[in-house]
Amino acid sequence: MKFRRLLLFVLPLFCLNARAQSDTSHLRVSLLTCSPGVELYSIFGHTALRVTDSVRGIDMVYNYGTFDDRDPNFYAKFTRGIMRYALSNYSYQEFLQEYQAESRGVIEQELQLTGEQKQKMYAALQQNALEENRYYNYYFHTDNCTTRARDVIEQKTGASVVFKNILPEKRPTYRNLIHTYLDKSKQSWSKFGIDLCLGSNFDARVTNDQSMFLPDYLMKALDNATADGHPLVAGTQTVVSAPPVPPAENLVTPMLLFVILFIITTLLSFSNNKWAQRFLNVFDSLFFLCIGVFGLLTVTLWIIRVDTVCRNNFNVLWALPTHFFVAFVVYLKRKWLQQYFRIVFMLTALFTLCWFFIPQQINLAVLPLLSIILVRSYFRGNLPAGNRVTTNIPNNFHNAKAINIEL
Template structure:
């Protein structure tokens, strides 16, 4: 009886604790929801600002970072209410990178959404300090009416249905959003001042500069992107880059930024460009191993060794050609697939597909055979003949692109490919033709009776 009462008391105590815990969780959830609603209303309601005379709006420019997506720097707006102490940074560069593979696939397909985020100024500065990125701040010279237009546009953008936008690296990013909103606030003066002033640079030139610290990304984009990025761009278009947005807001006739208002909030050493370009690295690597393989070949031939086609020659040859074959294999498959599945028109109708034919992955198998077995790949007689014809066809097609380039028959700027990578590919094709395959001879193992 006593045990039963104890069990009942323990059960009631646990039940009461569960109810109390549930009530606390419910209360905390309710308070969190109310608090978030209040915070959201505080950030998005224009009436929460005091007199516009007391509001300072700053352009913040953040230096490049260590990640690939940080190579083109960043920009944000800081809005400081001196009367209430409210100090918020608005950032149009928020994206979900929790799943890098999914993010990369969405970016590749051209269906990536970014969104507007907002947070206290102190938190933003702490984040960039943690990542060792310099931050420059410039006060914007805006009249009260212009401030009101800008704040109204930001409030509209903060609505849940408007916070996300379809990101585009050139035409709709963190920098162009601020450019467009400032232009709207000053009645289109910024666009009028800059849209017809054509620079001597193209988007391709700016990509090359942006990826000077990542030479292989530079090479890949230079090959994969087509003639759409080769036209000379205006000052208006150039402001997709945060540094150029800041520069043009300082120099444009509208005088939105005066140098005396500039502050360096954080100052860290800039990332230095890699001493060699991706093309130079490929050339040096290829030349070194081809030189080794030919040295072995000539040494054995000079010494009159009976079989001078020894495995060491083929292994050096394979090591030298393997990265070239890998790159060609990926590129030859990626280009046609990109035209079908990607919404990025900058990756379509690329003249470079002439240099990277869809069957280039075969050369990867040849290179692997050289490395692993120290000999040519063995093919049946007819297959061997077709392999040779395939390489001859590839050489002819590749040379046709060289002729078209010399005669200026296409608009795409692939001069770096022609001068740096094209000779290596031609030499590789000649090596594959000469040493890539041999005829497989089936041994007769029958026993004569």
């Protein structure tokens, strides 16, 4: 009985020793997960791969998240969703210095792979880093620096990698996932703008594999993954320990600003003072101009982007592109303008009533905007065609009658 117990204790040690002896590559590969930064471009964190060769004295980082913003067509390509990213390799020390300077933490997960699997992965990274291979089309939620790192581990090592489920029973949407980061960093205006531009396709519920487009989710997935039946991660360590930088407080959030505008415009709408009406003429021109510009932007992104994240955007039902043109003549008293604003009132009211049935999560700050549209379109749709003044013909005229003179 004692011999059996001793055998059960010693046998795993022999297996581990045999596995260690089979690794003659002198390679160590690991995944680096960087904490979110303060700027919007870094708010979702970052992922890179590290390869160390103890014999050759190599310690390199392979980073799929580099791009050149000096391209003269950068912003045009960005708008169309044609972002050319590249795989860059440079020293591990340079990588650390960059994130230490930004006060961003770095966590390292060493991968438990055989020597042959590490060599395959290293060879694939070297091949991808060649000038003719290093560039790729970046897509935020389907093909980015994090998914590329995952694919190298899963597809280029030759190991049978299995990712266990890391999502709750009620799977989040893409929008839910990015909201977590935007809310944590108190990026209310960025969240508002992103929600306006992203269509209903971004409200699809993610699969376990799809959730790994975010660095934190890939890190969590590796912790629960297996390679050839054993844990994929051999060990985890915090390389750079940096306390999170408290986000700057936005005193004026979209919700607060739009609620204040709604209260002011509603009160002035019931006033007969000339200065109030003049103010509303200017306000309506600027307000509907801004709404129209956004409507045109929504339609443009829907059409020209090569990906699908801006398509099927239901915000266009209240942010009508036609507002852009009407804004320049909003102060005129024309019957067709009255009809236009009556239609706008009905469309906006219908959109508001169907809020919970729209297959797209609409930002809550849109509600006071809808309220402003309802109030101003109601009053614009019910303005008289012209002011009428009644005067009397002098008594010395025969059959004197009251006549109406159009001003």
